[in-house]
Amino acid sequence: xxxxxxxxxxxxTKTGKxxxxxxxxxxxxxRMYWYRQDPGLGLRLIYYSFDVKDINKGEISDGYxxxxxxxxxxxxxxxxxxxxxxxxxxxxxxxxxxxxxTQYFGPGTRLTVL
Amino acid sequence: xxxxxxxxxxxxxxEGTPVLLRCNxxxxxxxxxxxxxxxxxxxxxxxxxxxxxxxxxxxxxxFEAEFKKSETSxxxxxxxxxxxxxxxxxxxxxxxxxxxxxxxxxxxxxLLVSP
Numbered sequence: 001x002x003x004x005x006x007x008x009x010x011x012x013t014k015t016g017k018x019x020x021x022x023x024x025x026x027x028x029x030x031r032m033y034w035y036r037q038d039p040g041l042g043l044r045l046i047y048y049s050f051d052v053k054d055i056n057k058g059e060i061s062d063g064y065x066x067x068x069x070x071x072x073x074x075x076x077x078x079x080x081x082x083x084x085x086x087x088x089x090x091x092x093x094x095x096x097x098x099x100x101x102t103q104y105f106g107p108g109t110r111l112t113v114l
Numbered sequence: 115x116x117x118x119x120x121x122x123x124x125x126x127x128x129e130g131t132p133v134l135l136r137c138n139x140x141x142x143x144x145x146x147x148x149x150x151x152x153x154x155x156x157x158x159x160x161x162x163x164x165x166x167x168x169x170x171x172x173x174x175x176x177f178e179a180e181f182k183k184s185e186t187s188x189x190x191x192x193x194x195x196x197x198x199x200x201x202x203x204x205x206x207x208x209x210x211x212x213x214x215x216x217x218x219x220x221x222x223x224x225l226l227v228s229p
Contacts, residue, residue, distance in 0.1 A: 002158075040222070042204055042219035042220055045217070098165065099146040099209075100146035100165035101215070102160055102163065105159075107156065
C-alpha cells in the first residue's frame with residue numbers, strides 16, 4: 001500500500017552496528033506496528049504504538065527499540081545488530097486498533113546482518 | 115491467549131481447480147479473523163475479514179471463507195484457481211475484548227498453482 005512507506009527497502013550491515021528502519025504513513029492512522037517475518041514462522045509483533053505517547057512491547061521486543069516521532073512516523077532501531085535479526089521487517093498501521101480493525105502494511109525492509 | 119494454526123505449509127493445485135487453505139484458531143473471546151495474501155517480494159494485502167457479522171465472508175479475487183465456531187475454523191476457499199493466485203497466505207486472529215487488540219499470525223501456507 002503506497003500510503004505506508006518504509007526506508008530503506010534493503011539493508012546489509014555487520015554484527016554490532018546500530019541500524020534504524022523508518023516507517024511513514026499518510027493514512028492519518030493513530031496506530032502503528034512493527035513486525036518481523038521469518039520463513040516458516042509468519043509475522044511476529046515487535047512493538048506497537050497506539051498514539052504518540054503510547055509504546056508497547058510485542059511478542060519479540062528484545063534487542064529492538066522504537067521511537068514514535070509523530071503520528072505519521074514510527075522508527076525501529078537495532079542497537080547492536082546480530083545475525084539472527086536477519087529478516088524481513090514490516091510496518092503496519094490501523095485506524096483504531098480494536099478487534100476487527102484492518103491493518104495496512106508497508107512494502108517491507110529486507111535486513112541482512114553479517 | 116489467541117493462536118492460529120494453518121494446517122498446511124504448502125498446497126499445490128492445478129489452474130482451474132478449487133483451492134482450500136485450512137485454518138484453525140484459538141481465542142478466549144469472540145475473535146475477529148482475517149486472511150492476508152503476500153505475493154513474492156510484496157507486502158501483505160487483506161483478502162477478507164470476519165467480525166461477527168455473516169459467517170460466510172466474501173473477499174477480493176473470488177476468495178471466500180466461512181467462520182465455523184463449533185469447529186474453531188476459518189478455511190479459505192476459491193472455486194477455480196488462477197496462476198496469479200500463487201502466493202503465501204496468512205490466517206490471522208484478533209481477540210475481541212478490547213480496543214488494544216493485536217494480531218496473531220499463522221505461519222503461512224504457500225499456494226502453488228501449476229498450468
